Amino acid sequence: QVQLVESGGGLVQAGGSLRLSCAASGGTFSRYAMGWLRRAPGKEREFVAAISASGGSTFYADSVKGRFTISRDNAKNTVYLQMNSLKPEDTAVYYCAGDLYIIGLRVGRPTYWGQGTQVTVSS
Numbered sequence: 001q002v003q004l005v006e007s008g009g010g011l012v013q014a015g016g017s018l019r020l021s022c023a024a025s026g027g028t029f030s031r032y033a034m035g036w037l038r039r040a041p042g043k044e045r046e047f048v049a050a051i052s053a054s055g056g057s058t059f060y061a062d063s064v065k066g067r068f069t070i071s072r073d074n075a076k077n078t079v080y081l082q083m084n085s086l087k088p089e090d091t092a093v094y095y096c097a098g099d100l101y102i103i104g105l106r107v108g109r110p111t112y113w114g115q116g117t118q119v120t121v122s123s
Contacts, residue, residue, distance in 0.1 A: 002027035002112040009117030020081040022096030029077040035105035038092035050105040086121045
C-alpha cells in the first residue's frame, strides 16, 4: 500500500509561485506514474499534471501548460509540482496521486491519493 503526503501549499498573490512536494512510502516509488489533481470550490476534481515512472514523459492540463512543471526524484521517493504565474482560478485543494498506469492519472481515477494541500491565490 502506497502512502502519499503532500506539503507546500499556502496563500500566494496572483503572479506568484509555489512548489508542492509529495513524499511517497510503502511501495516501490519508481514503478509508479505520479501526478497531481485538484478540486476547486464548487467544481469537479480535475487532472493537473502527470509524470511517467521513469520521469521521461510529462503531461499537463491545458489550463496549466507553460506555468506548471511536474518533476520527480526517484532516489527521494518524491514528486514535485512547481507552480508559477499563479492565477486566482488555480485556487484549489491539490492532491498527489499515483498509479501503475499513467492513464489512471490522466482520467482522474488513480489508485493512490494523498490527503491534499490547500493552495489559495489572491487577486
